Amino acid sequence: MTDDAPLLSARGVTKWYGRRLGCRSVGFDLYPGEVVAIVGESGSGKSTLLRLLTRQADLDAGTVSYRMRDGSLRDLAALTDAERAVLRRTDWGFVHQDASFGLRMSVSAGGNIGERLMSAGARHYGDIRAEAGRWLARVEIDEARLDDTPDTFSGGMRQRLQIACSLVTGPRLIFMDEPTGGLDVSVQARILDLLRGLVVDLGLSALIVTHDLGVARLLSHRIMVMKAGEVIESGLTDRVLDDPREPYTQLLVSSILPA
Template sequence: MTPADLPLLSARALTKHYGPRLGCADVTFDLYEGEVLAVVGESGSGKSTLLSLLATELDPTAGSVGYRMRDGVTRNLFTLSEAERRFLLRTDWGFVRQDARDGLRMGVSAGGNVGERLMAVGARHYGKIRDTASDWLGRVEIDPSRIDDMPKSFSGGMRQRLQIARNLVTHPRLVFMDEPTSGLDVSVQARLLDLIRGLVSELGLAVIIVTHDLAVARLLSHRIMVMRQGRVIETGLTDQVLDDPREAYTQLLVSSVLAA
């Protein structure tokens, strides 16, 4: 078995309590290179807590997350030093936030936002950094002539595309996405989803996407994990789960009886 046959990310019995309140409990799954996993559920289901745990933004109450590093060795993320975790977030991982303002440096130009990630992986030649940033702006459908404009002058959809360029320019192996189309107009959502799907496929990214929108999950993901009250209640291939859900709660989600 080669390293590529092993999971990229492995969660085992991942649990988080906020005092007496349960965030999530006993979440176990594997994610492989090139695979897109959607985590769905209504507000308060634990999906955002799970994403924060996987990205090491929260420490778990119990459980572990193994990540296969570039040297092929799988390490428990919660035993890494703070410097090692920050390095992963700057290089091997991307995190596309629900609000692009949380994922961008709003006081830095569009080109600077993309260039910062390149510098984190050792790029130092200003001309090459600028050329790569310009190329990536074009790839996410932002006019490269706006390379020196500030994100505050961009629309919500443009900011989200800039955030995607910033995250993907270093060719990360794993990308976390937290409701990436939430709050955008329907037409803007559709274009953004097409863009994300194309780039994920082209770059062979592993993605964990949290969403309450089952249409987003169907369009982007290979597998789906349904959460309720902090626990995973159903998981499987996306089309299989959405077309023939076993659990009554999933059936309600699919029929849109529950509010998102």
């Protein structure tokens, strides 16, 4: 696959919940090494879109396709359950707002990372433990905490452990849902610096759902602004945030970002 071939392609993605619109006619391409932020107020449809893109919910219309490692572009709806499970274990990573959704809280930090490695085929205990220790250090957690459980960690440490678990299998695409939501400002800054460095160092593609335009500016190359289930403006992040064209985007920027 070349860098000019999309890694993820969405066309006409639409979802209704009865008579309530979740999202309508969303289409975009995500390229290797690119970070795209989906922003909007609560209820704008951004979280619904993320669930549709990751097949956590079924589409009412449209398609979502993914470029497999052999270069083929596959409709996610046509994949078998086993194929989707392999994607989730290896090629995709997830960073949730609440780290407990991505961790087993009563299993050690090393065990959480190790389980992800084992799901991707690793079997040698010594190698798994060593790799878990390396990833703890990489996300700025003392390796001495390898046998401690996440329920003894601070919120920021849990989030960094979740990031390690997501990245240890070498995924190509990371989905992030409000990755710094609910954390103290100083902790948010540390997590954002860590994420930005890892995305660049590993050449990752990422989709970030956030209401925080500061997060979008720091991490993303492109931005999509959602309102009432539709993408109303998109483009390069700095262009959209510095010179928004839609009145809604202008209001969003003026109310959240400092002048």
